Amino acid sequence: MSAPRKTPPKAAQARVRAPRRKISERLAPDVVIEGAVGRRRTGAQAVAPDHSPRAPAGSRPAPVLATLPASADLLREVEQFLYRQAELLDGKHWQAWIDLFTDDGMYWMPVSQDQTDWLSWPSIFIEDKPLMTIRLGRVTHPNAWSQAPLWATNHLVSHVTLESHGGDTLVVRSRFHMMELRRDTIRHFGGSYRHTLVRTPAGLRIRQQRVDLFNAQAPFDYVLQVWV
Amino acid sequence: MDLQTLVEPDRVHRRVYTDAEIFEREMTHIFERVWVYCGHETQVPNPGDYYTVRIGRQPMVMVRDRDGEIRVLHNRCPHRGVQLCGNTHGNTGRSFVCSYHAWSFHLDGSLKTIPLGAEAYRGTRMNKSNPDCRMKPAARVASYRGFVFASLAADGPSLGDFLGEAKVAFDDMCDRSPEGKVTVVPVCHRVIQHSNWKFFMENQLDALHPSVTHQSTGVAATRVEKRVIEEQGSAPLYYHMLSTFASSFEQWDQVQTLNFPHGHGILKAYMGLRPQDPDTRAYEALLVKAYGRKRTEEYLSRSIHHVLVYPYLSVQSPLQQLRCLRPLGPDRTLSEIWHFRLDGAPEAIYRRSLWYYNLVNSPATMINADDLENWTKGQWGLESDGGDWVSFHRHFGTDRREGDIVTSTKGTSEVVMRNQFDAWMQYMTRD
Numbered sequence: 001m002s003a004p005r006k007t008p009p010k011a012a013q014a015r016v017r018a019p020r021r022k023i024s025e026r027l028a029p030d031v032v033i034e035g036a037v038g039r040r041r042t043g044a045q046a047v048a049p050d051h052s053p054r055a056p057a058g059s060r061p062a063p064v065l066a067t068l069p070a071s072a073d074l075l076r077e078v079e080q081f082l083y084r085q086a087e088l089l090d091g092k093h094w095q096a097w098i099d100l101f102t103d104d105g106m107y108w109m110p111v112s113q114d115q116t117d118w119l120s121w122p123s124i125f126i127e128d129k130p131l132m133t134i135r136l137g138r139v140t141h142p143n144a145w146s147q148a149p150l151w152a153t154n155h156l157v158s159h160v161t162l163e164s165h166g167g168d169t170l171v172v173r174s175r176f177h178m179m180e181l182r183r184d185t186i187r188h189f190g191g192s193y194r195h196t197l198v199r200t201p202a203g204l205r206i207r208q209q210r211v212d213l214f215n216a217q218a219p220f221d222y223v224l225q226v227w228v
Numbered sequence: 229m230d231l232q233t234l235v236e237p238d239r240v241h242r243r244v245y246t247d248a249e250i251f252e253r254e255m256t257h258i259f260e261r262v263w264v265y266c267g268h269e270t271q272v273p274n275p276g277d278y279y280t281v282r283i284g285r286q287p288m289v290m291v292r293d294r295d296g297e298i299r300v301l302h303n304r305c306p307h308r309g310v311q312l313c314g315n316t317h318g319n320t321g322r323s324f325v326c327s328y329h330a331w332s333f334h335l336d337g338s339l340k341t342i343p344l345g346a347e348a349y350r351g352t353r354m355n356k357s358n359p360d361c362r363m364k365p366a367a368r369v370a371s372y373r374g375f376v377f378a379s380l381a382a383d384g385p386s387l388g389d390f391l392g393e394a395k396v397a398f399d400d401m402c403d404r405s406p407e408g409k410v411t412v413v414p415v416c417h418r419v420i421q422h423s424n425w426k427f428f429m430e431n432q433l434d435a436l437h438p439s440v441t442h443q444s445t446g447v448a449a450t451r452v453e454k455r456v457i458e459e460q461g462s463a464p465l466y467y468h469m470l471s472t473f474a475s476s477f478e479q480w481d482q483v484q485t486l487n488f489p490h491g492h493g494i495l496k497a498y499m500g501l502r503p504q505d506p507d508t509r510a511y512e513a514l515l516v517k518a519y520g521r522k523r524t525e526e527y528l529s530r531s532i533h534h535v536l537v538y539p540y541l542s543v544q545s546p547l548q549q550l551r552c553l554r555p556l557g558p559d560r561t562l563s564e565i566w567h568f569r570l571d572g573a574p575e576a577i578y579r580r581s582l583w584y585y586n587l588v589n590s591p592a593t594m595i596n597a598d599d600l601e602n603w604t605k606g607q608w609g610l611e612s613d614g615g616d617w618v619s620f621h622r623h624f625g626t627d628r629r630e631g632d633i634v635t636s637t638k639g640t641s642e643v644v645m646r647n648q649f650d651a652w653m654q655y656m657t658r659d
Contacts (some may be wrong), residue, residue, distance in 0.1 A: 109592065111415050120575070122415050122567070122585050125592045130452050134470065137448025138594055144444035146601035218561060219418035220591040222600055 070162040078159045078172050081204045082195065086155035086176070089227060091194045097227070101129060102198060102205045107227055109211040124216060125227065132227075139226060146225060152184040153226075157193070168199040169207070178210075178228055187221065189228055191215050229253070231656055235649050238624050239617045242610040244652075245424040258539055258655045259284035262490075263370070263377040263390045265541050266300055268412040270374065271317070276335065282554045282562075283380055288366065289313050290376060291320065293335040300324040300366040301337040312363065324363065337363035339456070360529050373398045374409055393633070394492035398536035400545035404526040405570035406518040410548060417565040417591055420631045423603035424610075425539065425555040428563065429648060431599055432534050432542045433495045435480040436622070436640040438473045438520040443604055445594045446474025464505060466583035470594060472499050483533075483639035489632050491538025491651030493644055497531040501546055506604035507576035514572065538651055545634040549589055559607050565589045620645045 088097040101107070108118060109125040118126045127135065139147050159175040171194065177228075179188045194210040211228050229249060244250055254602045271279050272292040279290050280303055289303040289312070303311045305326040312324040312333070319561040332604040339361045342349060349640040354361050356507050366378035375398050377387050388395070402408050421428065431437060439446065443611040449450040449470035456463040475498070486494040502508065515524040535543045548568040554560050567585040569578050588595045610618070623641035627634050637644040 006615045038248060100472050119579065121580075122582060122590065124417075124586075124590045126586055130456055131587075134445070134448045134452050134467075135594060137451060138445045141444035141447060142441075144598070145441065146597045147444075148601075217415075217418075219420050221420045222422075223532060223597050 010175045038181070046120075055164070074160065075160065077204070078162065078170065078197070079157075082157050082160060082172070082174055082193070082196065084194075085209075086157050090153050090155055092226075094139070098129060098132045098136060100206050101132070101209075102200070102207050103129065105129060105206050106208045107132060107211075107218070108208060109213060109228065111216055113212045124213070124224070125211070127227075135226070142225070151180065151225075153181075162193070162222070170197045170199075170204075171195070172197060176228070182222065188215075189224075191216075191228075206215045231426075231653065235653050237646065238621050239619050240649055242616055242618055245426060245607065245610045246558055248558055250656075251424075251555070252426045252538075253656060254411070254555070255284045257630075257658060258652075259555065260286065260584060261381040261384060261655070262385050262539070263368075263379045264380050266369075266376045266536070268296065268374055268410075268566075269371060269376060270411045271414065272298060274293055274319065274354055276319045277317075278313055278320055278322050278361060280313050280315075282365070282380060284659065286309060286380065287621065288378070289481060290378075291335050294322065298369065298371070298376055299335075299336050300376070302364040302366075302370045304363065305331055306360055306362060307331050307342075308366070314366065333363050337365050341404070385530075386651055391537065392490060393486075393488045393491070394490075394494075394535055394537045396494070396530070396532070397537065397545050400527070400535070401543065401548055401568065401570075402528050403519075404515075404546070404548075404573070406514040406572040409571045410568035411571055413567050413569060413585075415566075417595070417598070418564050419591055420556075421561045421563065421600050421603055422559060423561065423600075423607040424558055425553050425561045426468075426648070427603040427606055427654075428553055428561065429536060429539060430645045431490075432536055432643075433485050433644040434640075435483050435491050435540065436487065437476065437599075437602075439477060439480060442473035442595055446472070449594075450474050464583075465501070465580060466587055468614060469499065469584055477509050477640065481639045484635060485639060485644050487634040487643055487647035489651070491536075491648040493536045493538070493647060494637075495533045497504035497533045497546065501535070501580070502528060505567070511577045513572075517579060518572075532644045538648055544584075547584045549585060551589070559611075566600075620649075 019212070085097065085100055088094075101147055105128070107125055108123060109128045110118065110123050111121070115121055115123075135170055138144055156177045157174050159173070161173050163171040163173050165171075174193045174195070176191060180187045180189065191211060191213040194208075194212070196208040196210075197204045198207050213228065234244055240506045243655075260283065260350070264286070266281045267279050267282070267290050272290060275292050275294045275296075277292045281288050283300075288300055290298060290300050293299050303313050305312055305328065307326065307329055310326055310328045312326055313326070320335070323335065326332070330341075330343050334340050338491065338651075339356050339632065342354070342361075343638045349355065366380055367382040368379040368387075370377055372387060372391065372395065379387075391398075401410055440457070449467055452469050453463045453467035455466065479498075482499045486496070499641045511523065512528065515527065518524075519527065521594075530546075532545055537543065537544060540555075542551045543549070548570065550566045550568070552566075555563055565585075567581050567589070569581075577640055587593070620642040622642065623636055623638045626638070626641065626648075627636055627646065629641045634643055634647050
């Protein structure tokens with residue numbers, strides 16, 4: 001053990017020395033910052049923050065709510081259709097799900113909500129019926145190794161609103177939340193659907209299902225094997 | 229740690245994939261020394277544009293300076309260590325400003341101002357001439373044909389010497405543009421694999437796995453492609469991109485790998501991406517106009533599927549795809565997936581890379597889903613005591629060395645892994 005220091009260490013010697021005052025004196029209220037109206041409010045302004053650190057704001061306009069008054073019957077019909085779409089996915093009735101699409105139907109999950117086409121910009125999914133058939137064939141093949149572990153999904157669909165309705169075509173917006181269980185892990189996917197539906201003799205059919213995943217550009221812990 | 233006992237010419241010990249201490253050494257001896265890909269120049273076109281990037285364990289920022297140079301700096305304020313860029317990318321204006329105490333820095337990382345600086349720091353060691361007062365730069369930054377790399381080691385081979393023959397990845401990509409350059413499509417898919425980074429690097433040139441691992445997709449795509457051809461006379465090229473995965477073992481054996489120093493390598497082409505449709509003819513005419521017929525033929529007949537820049541990069545130059553690994557731990561690896569446009573090439577040619585990016589490299593990939601499953605189970609298997617060794621015996625003893633290039637008569641030879649571990653040992657056993 002070293003002997004107790006007689007002299008203060010070198011760094012402390014640089015301090016200004018003054019007689020010790022009682023702590024009650026030291027706690028007297030000397031300064032109260034108030035009434036700063038009209039004065040420079042923060043020190044940071046003095047250093048001219050000529051940077052723009054924020055993530056860019058979305059360029060989309062605020063949504064117009066209840067864009068179209070829909071009859072209760074129509075809205076209910078559309079809602080039931082969207083619920084069925086989700087139930088078919090959760091039940092892994094994939095051929096029946098593909099059959100919900102018109103022959104020229106497209107399933108589209110863009111990378112960003114600002115995206116307006118899939119020909120000049122990447123997408124997470126962009127599938128017509130033949131490509132959907134490849135995915136179906138793949139996941140149902142006995143040697144689709146990544147399909148071996150237990151996995152299941154559970155969709156909730158809500159916020160159903162009619163965006164437009166003319167002739168046989170309806171455009172419907174909704175929100176979804178999908179939980180996915182794979183082995184022992186649960187993942188969450190959320191976002192909005194925009195369905196372009198057409199009325200056919202066989203009932204409503206999907207011409208386009210647009211899926212805007214709100215976490216589309218977050219890292220994917222593993223990947224998506226089947227449609228959301 | 230006696231690495232010599234873990235890596236033998238024909239097999240490696242499982243610990244090299246699972247051990248935390250070995251992973252740390254890989255960070256200090258490999259990733260934080262070699263040239264690491266930071267991004268493409270076109271990601272940061274304007275002064276102040278930045279992208280954050282991880283080199284080994286180090287959070288860095290790549291930024292375009294006001295003089296047009298690209299800097300790579302530690303993303304860290306020298307005052308209290310707070311990261312200066314809080315987003316993955318953006319524009320920081322004319323300076324970096326710390327959100328904690330407003331220290332600010334020029335875009336080359338040098339100190340601009342410290343609040344209350346002159347008085348509060350008088351007589352202290354913190355002044356503008358002290359390098360501890362600036363954002364620490366990467367030791368070396370260099371670029372090759374627009375692709376920016378940084379090394380955290382002051383010495384070592386130049387970027388050109390490090391890349392060696394793997395330079396062809398960037399030449400092949402750029403030469404396919406009539407203007408000799410590419411522009412990044414600013415979308416980066418990020419996928420996390422629950423396995424060691426080496427699984428990815430070995431898999432990329434493993435020509436036996438596709439017809440096993442990707443059988444389901446290859447078979448399903450072949451069936452639909454056949455039907456589309458019957459109905460329409462021809463099928464879009466992207467069906468072929470998926471259906472070739474179902475090729476036979478014998479076919480894969482005919483695909484060659486070339487293996488280079490530093491662990492780099494090439495899997496030669498197998499897809500045949502030169503159809504004779506009007507779009508291709510128009511595109512080739514543009515190349516002939518730019519380069520003449522002889523060079524155009526030289527550029528378009530390069531047989532490349534992937535080029536690997538060991539230990540972290542896979543470039544699929546004919547389709548302008550780039551995948552970059554950022555190891556996060558022994559059993560966790562982030563891959564960043566980009567693609568590029570060929571400057572001056574028709575939109576129809578871009579769409580081929582777009583389709584490949586969508587179908588194979590997106591987070592809804594019909595291919596990598598099964599690779600990732602293999603690697604996850606591979607990692608778990610190697611963490612077990614069920615056996616100690618990983619076998620690289622396929623076609624062992626038939627490797628051919630021509631100068632510093634190693635090849636095999638068989639495309640499916642595990643010469644790829646043997647060559648990668650040669651490089652790994654050289655890196656890991658240096659001081």
